[in-house]
Amino acid sequence: MIIDYKREKVFPLMFLIIGITLLISGILLIVNFDKKAIAGLSFLVIGLIIVFTRKGTLIDFEKKKTKHYVGLFLIKIGNWKTLENYSYVTLLHLNLKSHGYSRTGVQFSEKNKVFRVCLLDKTHREKIKIKDFKNIESANLEAKKIAKKMNYDFVKYNPT
Structure with a gap:
């Protein structure tokens, strides 16, 4: 059985505020201005990365392994390490x-x-x-x- 222990966000509070601002700005640019949709989309993507990227630890209790990762939604990047x-x-x-x-x-x-x-x-x-x-x-x-x-x-x- 593998359990995912989500830990802190990668970016501190000051950057999270910037990320939320980018998310809101990106949505407003996409919805209201057709010519600015590409800029709005890039703001939206950068904001999503800043706000939702977090660290965590996966533990495989059967194989006695752990994996520290940096993850964005379902993508978890890291290496497995044995716990022997x-x-x-x-x-x-x-x-x-x-x-x-x-x-x-x-x-x-x-x-x-x-x-x-x-x-x-x-x-x-x-x-x-x-x-x-x-x-x-x-x-x-x-x-x-x-x-x-x-x-x-x-x-x-x-x-x-």
């Missing part, structure tokens, strides 16, 4: 921050508290990111479910 060196599942508590600057120098920032489910090797030095959650209950539940399906131990992160 990994034997633990953990839950990490992270504070993430992203920021950018406008042309006038104004800083935009976004802060998130994230609970990340990861697979670990025996020394806990190598991690494979599976999925991020906003609340600890659903993250804990999913980590235990993955550990049970993979026959891995659910452990506290402790690199040695």
